[in-house]
Amino acid sequence: DIQMTQSPSSLSASVGDRVTITCRASQSISSYLNWYQQKPGKAPKLLIYAASSLQSGVPSRFSGSGSGTDFTLTISSLQPEDFATYYCQQSYSTPVTFGQGTRLEIK
Amino acid sequence: EVQLVESGGGLVQPGGSLRLSCAASGFTFSSYSMNWVRQAPGKGLEWVSYISSSSSTIYYADSVKGRFTISRDNAKNSLYLQMNSLRAEDTAVYYCARDHRSEWLSRYYYYMDVWGKGTTVTVSS
Numbered sequence: 332d333i334q335m336t337q338s339p340s341s342l343s344a345s346v347g348d349r350v351t352i353t354c355r356a357s358q359s360i361s362s363y364l365n366w367y368q369q370k371p372g373k374a375p376k377l378l379i380y381a382a383s384s385l386q387s388g389v390p391s392r393f394s395g396s397g398s399g400t401d402f403t404l405t406i407s408s409l410q411p412e413d414f415a416t417y418y419c420q421q422s423y424s425t426p427v428t429f430g431q432g433t434r435l436e437i438k
Numbered sequence: 439e440v441q442l443v444e445s446g447g448g449l450v451q452p453g454g455s456l457r458l459s460c461a462a463s464g465f466t467f468s469s470y471s472m473n474w475v476r477q478a479p480g481k482g483l484e485w486v487s488y489i490s491s492s493s494s495t496i497y498y499a500d501s502v503k504g505r506f507t508i509s510r511d512n513a514k515n516s517l518y519l520q521m522n523s524l525r526a527e528d529t530a531v532y533y534c535a536r537d538h539r540s541e542w543l544s545r546y547y548y549y550m551d552v553w554g555k556g557t558t559v560t561v562s563s
Contacts, residue, residue, distance in 0.1 A: 365549040367483075374533055374553040375475075375483065380540065381547040419485055422548040425497050427473075429483040 333357050333421050337430035343438040348409045352433045354402045354419035363423035366395055366404045369432075370415045378417075379404065409435075440552050442534050446549065447557030454524050454561070460517040460534030460554055468512035471495075471537035473550055476530035476559075481556050484530075486514035488537065502528075524561045531556040 334357040344350050354364065366379040377386045379395035382402055392407040404412055414437050419430040446458040460472070474486040487508040488497040496508055507520040516536050535550035 362545075363547060367550075369483075374555055375535075375550075376553070377549055377551050380538075380549040380551075381542055384540070384542070384547075386551065420483075420549075425488070426499050427485045427488075427548075429485070432482045 332426055333360060333424060333428055335419055335421055335428050335430040337417075337419055337433045339433060340431065341434040341436065343436045344409055346409050346411055350406045350435065351436075352404045352407055352417055352419075354397075354404070354430050356402075356421055356423075357393045359399045360421045360423035362398050363421055364395070364397065364402045365420045365422060366393075367418045367420065368413075368415045369418065375418065398418045411437075440536075442536065442552055442554035444532060444534055444554040444557035447532065447559045449562065450524055451526060451563050452561055453557045455520070455522045456523065456524065456559060458519040458532055458557060458559070460519075461490075461515065462515045462536075465536075465552075467510075467515040471539075472510065472517045473535045474508060474517075475533045475535055475550070475553075476538055477533070477556075478527070478530045481530075486532070489517070521559070524559075526561050529559060529561050531558050540542075 334354045338353045362382040362416045364382045367375040367376045383395045394405045416432045418432050441463045443461045471490045473488050489508045505523045509518045533556045534554045536552040538551040542548045
């Protein structure tokens with residue numbers, strides 16, 4: 332199975348900050364990488380697919396990059412509604428696997 | 439409105455069984471593959487099972503293989519997860535999620551673009 336490792340596991344930031352979350356795959360997954368946002372008590376929400384494609388309706392302050400084994404999710408200017416947990420997920424091979432999550436908290 | 443609604447969760451004793459359902463609406467259910475994903479209390483997301491649109495391809499996580507069975511009824515726009523021999527470690531919120539395929543630069547990319555709100559399964563004596 333492909334292991335997905337996110338860093339950091341948690342992050343404190345302020346409204347307006349630029350934030351970057353990293354996801355590393357245990358082997359090359361090309362661009363088969365998706366990002367999800369989850370708020371407490373809610374279902375995950377797709378943000379980015381294919382490493383860098385923005386899902387319809389997702390604000391443009393979210394962006395994704397990377398290929399191979401190293402990927403990043405960037406939020407250009409944090410808004411109050413962005414404080415949540417973020418997960419990466421590989422769809423290169425079955426079983427699909429998720430990172431352990433990055434909890435983004437208000438500083 | 440595109441929607442997935444899970445049901446069937448509850449409290450069950452270890453070794454017991456439960457059947458989860460997921461009702462789809464607002465899209466052509468028979469055209470999409472589907473997934474079950476779970477989340478144990480305070481933990482991350484874990485993929486559980488996948489079924490293709492025609493049920494011809496099915497996959498399971500090793501943690502549930504031989505105990506869980508995924509199925510679907512396209513005439514009823516419904517997805518199911520039969521869970522047998524339940525263990526304490528199966529305690530989780532179970533989500534159904536639509537599997538979407540996009541083509542870009544001659545490649546197909548897969549992602550879960552619609553999720554239900556989840557149903558809670560608690561395995562405890």
